[in-house]
Every structure is written in structure tokens, then in C-alpha cells.
Amino acid sequence: MNTTIAQLLERKSVRRFSGEPVTQAEFHTVIECAMAAPTAGNMALYTIVNITDQQVKDELADLCDNQPFIAKAPVVLLFLADCRRWVDAFEVAGCQPHPPGPGDLYLGLCDALIAAQNAVTAAHALGLGSCYIGDIVEHRDRLVSLLDLDEYTFPATLLVLGHPSPHQRRPKPKRFPVSAILRQERYRRLAPDEQRAAFAARGEDFDTFVPAFHDRKYASAFEAELNAGVAAYLAPFLRTAKTEA
Amino acid sequence: MNTTIAQLLERKSVRRFSGEPVTQAEFHTVIECAMAAPTAGNMALYTIVNITDQQVKDELADLCDNQPFIAKAPVVLLFLADCRRWVDAFEVAGCQPHPPGPGDLYLGLCDALIAAQNAVTAAHALGLGSCYIGDIVEHRDRLVSLLDLDEYTFPATLLVLGHPSPHQRRPKPKRFPVSAILRQERYRRLAPDEQRAAFAARGEDFDTFVPAFHDRKYASAFEAELNAGVAAYLAPFLRTAKTEA
Numbered sequence: 001m002n003t004t005i006a007q008l009l010e011r012k013s014v015r016r017f018s019g020e021p022v023t024q025a026e027f028h029t030v031i032e033c034a035m036a037a038p039t040a041g042n043m044a045l046y047t048i049v050n051i052t053d054q055q056v057k058d059e060l061a062d063l064c065d066n067q068p069f070i071a072k073a074p075v076v077l078l079f080l081a082d083c084r085r086w087v088d089a090f091e092v093a094g095c096q097p098h099p100p101g102p103g104d105l106y107l108g109l110c111d112a113l114i115a116a117q118n119a120v121t122a123a124h125a126l127g128l129g130s131c132y133i134g135d136i137v138e139h140r141d142r143l144v145s146l147l148d149l150d151e152y153t154f155p156a157t158l159l160v161l162g163h164p165s166p167h168q169r170r171p172k173p174k175r176f177p178v179s180a181i182l183r184q185e186r187y188r189r190l191a192p193d194e195q196r197a198a199f200a201a202r203g204e205d206f207d208t209f210v211p212a213f214h215d216r217k218y219a220s221a222f223e224a225e226l227n228a229g230v231a232a233y234l235a236p237f238l239r240t241a242k243t244e245a
Numbered sequence: 246m247n248t249t250i251a252q253l254l255e256r257k258s259v260r261r262f263s264g265e266p267v268t269q270a271e272f273h274t275v276i277e278c279a280m281a282a283p284t285a286g287n288m289a290l291y292t293i294v295n296i297t298d299q300q301v302k303d304e305l306a307d308l309c310d311n312q313p314f315i316a317k318a319p320v321v322l323l324f325l326a327d328c329r330r331w332v333d334a335f336e337v338a339g340c341q342p343h344p345p346g347p348g349d350l351y352l353g354l355c356d357a358l359i360a361a362q363n364a365v366t367a368a369h370a371l372g373l374g375s376c377y378i379g380d381i382v383e384h385r386d387r388l389v390s391l392l393d394l395d396e397y398t399f400p401a402t403l404l405v406l407g408h409p410s411p412h413q414r415r416p417k418p419k420r421f422p423v424s425a426i427l428r429q430e431r432y433r434r435l436a437p438d439e440q441r442a443a444f445a446a447r448g449e450d451f452d453t454f455v456p457a458f459h460d461r462k463y464a465s466a467f468e469a470e471l472n473a474g475v476a477a478y479l480a481p482f483l484r485t486a487k488t489e490a
Contacts, residue, residue: 002370002371003248003249003370004248004249004252004366004367004369004370005274005278005367005370005371007249008278008281008282008363008366008367008370009277009278009281010281011281011283013283029250031423031426031427032254032423033250033253033254035420035421035423035426036253036254036255036256036420037253037362038256038258038362038365038376038377039420040377040379041458041462042418042420042447044420044421044425044426046426047426047427047428047432048426048427048428049427049428049429049430049431049432050427050428050429050430051430052429052430053430056430080432084434085425085434085435085440086463088434088435088440089435089440089444089451089455090455090456090459090463092437092440092441092451092455093451093452093455093456093459094456095455095456095459095460095463095464097459097463097464098463098464101472101475101476102472102475102476102479103382103468103470103471103472103473103474103475103476104468104471104472105475106379106382106471106475107379107471109354109358110358110377110379110401110402113354113355113358113359113362114358114361114362114365114377116359117282117358117359117362117363117366118253118362118366120283120359121249121253121362121363121366122249122250122253124249125247125249125250125253126247126250131283132283132285132355132359134285134351134352134355137348137351146431147430147431147432148431148432148433149432150432150434153432156355157355173287175280175281175284175287175289176280176289178276178277178280180289180330181276181280181289181291181292181293182276182292182293182294182295183292183293183294183295184294184295184297185294185295185296185297185298185301185392186294186391186392186393187292187294187325187392187393187394187395187398188393189329189330189333189395190330190333190334192337195330195333195334195337196337199334202287206334206337206338207338210334210335210337210338210340211335211338211339211340213286214335214338214340214342215340217286218331218335218340218342218343219340219342219343223348223349225348226348226349226351226352227346227347227348227349228348229348230346230347230348230350230351231346231347231348231483234347234479234483238476238479
């Protein structure tokens with residue numbers, strides 16, 4: 001099989017790293033591949049922050065729902081949607097740019113996440129493991145002050161990288177079947193029997209798995225923090241928003 | 246060089262397609278690679294809509310800032326962040342889920358965009374070209390009615406795919422230098438001389454390129470539609486949002 005396809009299919013998240021350091025060459029290749037990703041109008045509406053300070057890594061592990069493996073990762077990269085850079089460029093050039101709105105933020109989030117996934121694919125191709133940390137959007141005030149974030153940036157994701165420890169606990173989790181994800185021509189909601197079949201295809205018993213997942217994840221304190229955090233990050237982008245052009 | 250790395254670095258957007266059809270096997274591999282992408286808690290908070298109806302493709306080309314090549318693309322895939330599917334599953338299972346908030350949407354956007362970039366990388370590995378269409382977020386009402394979108398979905402991106410025509414107009418655009426994108430330890434804004442150097446590294450004259458780009462793109466009617474569209478898609482997710490957990 002095509003090597004790239006095989007690597008995309010096999011890649012799984014890695015949360016345990018070996019002591020082997022990530023070399024400068026590996027790091028540079030990962031960044032180069034991230035920056036080669038498609039970007040709207042070649043604007044590159046993102047900034048990558050490379051965090052090496054152990055105290056800051058410890059603090060990130062704590063504020064991302066207390067996940068200690070983050071602090072042990074050899075490489076910790078924050079992918080920020082960054083609408084500030086172009087606004088600054090426009091001002092330096094003598095323009096009077098509008099404050100970034102939710103559509104500008106949307107383009108930045110696309111750019112940042114697409115670049116991050118290129119970093120993940122490049123890392124895997126180099127033998128490096130990776131894990132996305134969505135919890136980075138919780139506790140806005142702490143993160144903003146820890147990393148001097150600008151109000152026109154948004155933490156699209158935190159990505160940790162390193163050589164995998166030989167002791168990985170979990171196999172790649174089974175995905176939903178294509179029939180649950182792919183629709184033809186238009187959107188429609190799944191019927192109850194289709195919902196049940198989708199979970200059954202992952203080997204999960206719907207009536208025990210789904211309520212337990214609801215209570216443990218969807219109704220959890222960290223999900224509330226996630227919603228509150230994102231609302232707080234959105235606020236500066238919604239100041240001037242209109243719903244009609 | 247590592248094949249996967251080389252492919253990530255060389256891939257560029259394709260807007261002109263040959264008449265060669267995308268086979269079912271190619272299509273299936275692209276979808277399979279998208280679905281193999283990392284997803285928060287294995288929730289797969291996205292739905293892919295495969296649009297083949299020529300009238301609908303024509304309408305999409307029009308509502309995405311009038312870009313006729315969209316209607317000519319052999320494959321047109323809408324990647325939706327989808328918070329509806331799990332809310333429905335929770336309800337079928339007898340739970341009382343909270344309405345999706347901005348944090349839930351954030352996770353869906355991450356899932357959808359990360360899956361889309363795997364589709365792009367897989368397509369390139371198969372010899373297929375691709376192009377992202379961010380304009381899909383403009384004109385919410387028209388798109389919602391065209392594709393029966395649910396209020397708890399969000400068009401993360403439109404992706405068009407096909408075998409490239411041998412007549413591609415543009416080389417891959419030069420990226421900003423790493424120094425403009427990568428920060429060490431914390432965020433900081435670029436100083437005016439760094440801004441100028443970043444554009445100079447792309448071969449652009451700051452004082453002519455940046456104001457022209459501002460007027461042609463950032464201050465354009467479609468950018469206003471983009472901001473209005475995203476604000477409209479966000480509204481259902483913000484109904485119950487609090488900024489403190």
C-alpha cells in the first residue's frame with residue numbers, strides 16, 4: 001500500500017514518551033510541514049508557540065484538566081489562531097483595518113488546525129508520537145497571562161510530540177462506520193436504530209456506553225469549563241459582529 | 246527524503262481538474278483516511294456530506310463567492326462540525342444533554358478540520374488535487390436550506406477534489422519565514438521591521454502589497470459576509486453560554 005495512506009490509517013495518539021530527545025532536524029521538519037499546509041489566501045493566520053520551560057509545561061499540564069503527561073512531553077507546541085499579526089501589518093502599512101470578527105477568527109482556526117494536522121502527520125512519518133490537547137481552551141485567564149496571549153488570538157490546539165515509549169497502553173480506538181459519518185447530497189439526523197448500529201459497530205453497548213459517556217464527559221465540570229473558556233475567547237471577536245452583511 | 250514528508254511539502258491547491266473521474270476506490274480511501282484522523286474522545290463530532298447533484302454544485306459555486314471551478318470539481322465534500330449526532334444519541338439513551346455550547350462546537354470544528362486535512366493528504370498521495378473553500382460560511386440561510394443543515398452543525402470547510410489538469414496556473418505560494426510564525430516560550434507581536442522582513446521574504450513589497458491586500462480582501466464585501474455568516478452559525482451555540490464555569 002501507498003506509504004502515506006498507510007501512515008494516515010495507522011497513526012494513533014501517543015501519551016507516553018521515551019527518553020529519546022527530539023532532534024533539531026526533526027523539530028524543524030515538523031514545523032516546515034506545518035507551514036507548508038494550505039492556508040486561506042496564503043495569510044498564515046496562526047502562530048506556533050514552542051514551550052520548553054519546565055515550569056510552564058507543568059502549569060499547562062495542570063490547567064489542561066490535570067494531565068501530567070503533557071509536562072513530560074519532549075515537545076509542546078501551542079497552535080494559535082492569530083488575527084493580530086495581519087491587523088498589525090495593516091496598521092503598519094497605514095490602513096485602518098476593522099477589528100477581527102468571527103469570520104476572521106474562523107479563517108485563523110482553519111489555518112491553525114490544518115497546519116497542526118500536517119505537524120501530526122509529519123511527526124508520525126519521522127517516528128514521533130503526538131497527542132492533541134483540546135483542554136487548552138479551558139481557563140482562559142490563566143493561559144492568557146501565562147503565555148502573554150493577545151485578545152485577537154485563540155488557542156486552536158495544544159500539540160505534544162515525542163518518541164513513543166515502547167509501552168503504549170491503548171490500541172487505536174475503533175471508529176464509527178462510514179454510514180454514520182458520510183451523508184449523500186444533504187444533511188440528515190441519524191434515526192435511533194442507526195445510532196445504535198453505529199455504536200454496536202465500535203463494539204459498544206449503546207444503553208450502557210452512551211449514558212456513562214454523557215455523565216463522565218458531556219455533563220462534566222471540564223466540559224463546562226471548555227464551554228466557558230471558548231465563550232470568553234470569542235468575546236473580543238464578537239464585539240462588532242453583525243448577523244447580516 | 247521520506248515520501249510522506251516530501252508530499253506534505255510539495256502539495257499545493259488545485260483548482261483545475263482533468264476529465265479523469267475519481268474512482269470509488271480512491272473516494273473510499275480518502276474518506277477512510279479522514280475518518281482515521283485523531284478525534285476528541287473518539288467522538289467524531291463531524292459529518293461529511295458528499296455532493297454530486299450538479300444543480301447543488303452550481304449553487305455552491307455561486308454562494309461561495311462565485312467560484313465556478315467548484316461546480317466543475319469531480320468530488321465536492323462538505324465537512325460539518327456536528328454536535329447534533331451526540332445530542333441525539335444522548336437523548337435516545339434517555340439522558341438530558343445540555344444544548345451544545347461554544348466549547349462543544351470548538352471540539353467539532355477541530356475534529357472536522359483535522360479530518361479534512363487527512364483527506365487532503367490522502368488525496369495528494371493518490372495523485373488527486375484538492376482545494377479548501379472557506380467561503381462556505383457565507384450566506385448561512387441559503388446553505389442551511391440547500392443542504393438541510395441542523396442548527397447544531399457548522400460548515401467547517403468545503404473541500405473539492407479531482408485529478409489535476411496538466412494546466413495549473415500557479416506555483417505553490419511562498420510561505421512566511423519560520424521567524425514570523427514560530428515563537429519561543431510565549432506570544433509576542435511582531436515589530437514593524439519584523440513585519441516588513443516577513444513580507445520581503447515572500448518577495449512582496451510591504452508598502453504596496455499590504456494595503457492592496459487590505460482593500461481587496463480584508464475590507465471586501467465577502468469578508469463582511471464571512472463575518473456575518475459565522476456570527477449567524479455561532480448564535481445557536483451561544484444561547485446558553487456563560488463566560489464563567
